[in-house]
Amino acid sequence: MAARNTARKRAFQILFEGDQRGADVLTVLADWIRLSRDDTRQPPVSEYTMQLVEGYAEHAKRIDELIAQYSVGWTLDRMPVVDRNILRLGAYELIWVDETPDAVVLDEMVQLAKEFSTDESPSFVNGLLGRLKELKPSLRREA
Numbered sequence: 001m002a003a004r005n006t007a008r009k010r011a012f013q014i015l016f017e018g019d020q021r022g023a024d025v026l027t028v029l030a031d032w033i034r035l036s037r038d039d040t041r042q043p044p045v046s047e048y049t050m051q052l053v054e055g056y057a058e059h060a061k062r063i064d065e066l067i068a069q070y071s072v073g074w075t076l077d078r079m080p081v082v083d084r085n086i087l088r089l090g091a092y093e094l095i096w097v098d099e100t101p102d103a104v105v106l107d108e109m110v111q112l113a114k115e116f117s118t119d120e121s122p123s124f125v126n127g128l129l130g131r132l133k134e135l136k137p138s139l140r141r142e143a
Contacts, residue, residue, distance in 0.1 A: 004100075007048035008089065008108050012116075014053050015085040025060075029053045056092040063091045066139065070131050074124075082117040083124060090129045095139055102133050 014032060018025035029050065036042040056063065067087050068076045076084060090109035093100055106129050113121040132139065 003046065004048060005108065005111075007046045007052065008093075009112065010043075010045065010049045011052035011056070012085055012089050012112055014049070015056060015088055016081065019081055019085055024057075025053055026057050052089060052093065052097075055096055056088055059092055059096060060088070063088050063095075066091055066095075066132060067128065070135075071128055080117060080121065083113065083121050086112050086117070086121075086125055087128060090125065091132055094129060094132055095136055102136070106130065106133065 010032075014028050015025055017023070018028040021028070029045070032042075033045045033050075036044045064076055067079075067084070071079065071087075079087075086109050089112075090105055094102060094105045097105075106126060109129055110122045110126050113125040117125075
């Protein structure tokens, strides 16, 4: 499972970079893939990283709507950029990736928040993704 953990971290980094640069995440993904092929010092982009980024890109509008709708006291624009992109990745994997258990998604996203964000972020990420997990059956019907 360490490979999946690394894949999620890289997918988060790609989403974060796209958000920071104002660039399309698929363009950033292509840049990462090209760089890993051209520079042996760069780690390869795994198939699962590609699946996560491409899946997020496919559902980005709906994911941002859900995050905005269910985050209490935070608009998407006011949210810390790290938290916003962890939530984007987590929402995609939670709602649209069946082979990953929900508890694993929540735990992995909380770990990313602990590693890359503020002290308050893990509970915020856990709470919002927990809410989406509860609503998952109805959210999937809407999708």
